[in-house]
Amino acid sequence: MKAVRFTNWKTFPEIKDVPRPVPGPGEVLLKIAGAGACHSDVAVFDSFDESMPVAGQLGPEYTLGHENSGWIEEIGEGVTGLNVGDAYLAYGPIGCGHCAACSRGQDTYCANAATQPYLAVGLGRDGGMAEYMTVPARNLVPLGDADPVLAAPLSDAGLTPYHAIKLALPKLAGGGKSALVIGLGGLGQIAVQILTAITGAKVIATDMKPEAMAEAERNGAITVPGGPDQVERIRELTGGEGVTAVFDFVGITPTISTAQQVVARQGRITVVGVAGGPVNWDFYSNPYEAELTNTYWGTIEELYEVVALYREGKISPSVKTYSIDDALQAYHDLHDGKLSGRAVVAPHGA
Structure with a gap:
């Protein structure tokens, strides 16, 4: 089968022919409907190297793709209650499965992550940027009759902003509240939709691209250009x-600085973007009791909630689909900043 492979640090991925995987005990084989191309993938093959703390878990070679949806093709030993042909999202993170965080479905914060052989499907373990992928049955979230190709980005581009917003809901409860989205790529656009769907806050959004701001306006945001x-x-x-x-869905020093300058007293800044910009902070310039935090991905329980919003028509990712043969072009377009929504590779057709 065809697969998009991360082959080495600072090296653009390649499309290779690899054997179709076989599901092990507790796993299923997914026939991939859609696999989202993410900036995290670009960081892995474009910016990371063997000096990274997680390099041992992200070391090449493997198939990319950690935003995945598909239909069950085969069921592994010990798996019950699932049917061949049903459509699912795949929750990407895979922890140890037995620590406190994993017991909550929060594999992203696994206490034993440093000893695991990989971080997630598509991040150290073969992912869904291929015709087929294996995944633990525990990581499946049912889509019902929802379009699985369009739903694929929800497993990261939907879940990540949802988790960040849900943690901030105590701040946003009540009238007269406001929320700012910095960066209107795939995650930022869905964040605007989530904020308008589950809060009563005034939603403000900012970006440098007029077309991205226009899309945010269509989804209920008031926009301010950089x-x-x-x-x-x-x-x-x-x-x-x-x-x-x-x-902040960018996470560079200037965007974090903007957040610090506009946040209210007792407000909250959540840095979601993984650019890694350093932060300047001092007692007198920081609004009193204003929080500065970061988040990473989300829980499988929250992914169920994201799918519910999608099936209710309250959120809908903006998607551009590519064939598996054009998958590398999807990464080029992402790398070159040509996309305001999400690139989704559909190996079996959109």
Whole structure:
């Protein structure tokens, strides 16, 4: 079968022919409907190297793709209650399965992550940027009759912002609240939809791309372009009080600085983007009791909630589909900043 393979550090992936995998005990074989291309993939093959703390778990070679959906093709030994042909999302993280975090379905924060052979499907373990993929049956979230190709990005681009927003809900409860989304790529666009769906907050969004801001406006956001008056205009939209909850989907020093300048007293800044920009902080410039935190992915329980929002029509990822033969072009388009939504490779047709 064809698969997009990460072959080495600082090396663009390749399409190779590899054997079709066989599900082991407790696993299923998914016929891939859709596999999302993510900036995290680009970071792995474009920026990371063997000096990274997780290099041992992300070392080549393996198939990329950690945002996956598909139909059950085969069922492994010991798996019951699942039917061949049914459509599922695949929860990507795979922890040890027996620590406290994993028992909560929060494999992203597995206490034994450092001893695991990989981080997730598509991140150290063969992922879904291929015709077929194996995955633990525990990691499947049913899609019912929802379109699995369009749903594929929900397993990361939907789950990651949902987790960050859900943790901030105590700040956003009640009237007169506001939320700011910085960065309107695939995750930021879905974040706008989630905020309008589950909160009553005024949603503000900012980006440098007019087309990305136009899409956010269609989903209910008030947009502010980047520029010298960006901070002033955002604060004006909050009556000068500052933003209740800021979600930074970029994570570089300038965007974090913008968040710090616009957040309200007792507000919250969540850095979701993994660019890794350093932060300057001091007691007198930080609004009193304003929180600065980060989040990573989400829980499998929350993925069920994301799918519920999708099936109810409250969120809908913007998707551009590619064939498996054009999968490398999807990564080129992502790398070159040509996408405002999500690139999804559909190996068996859209």
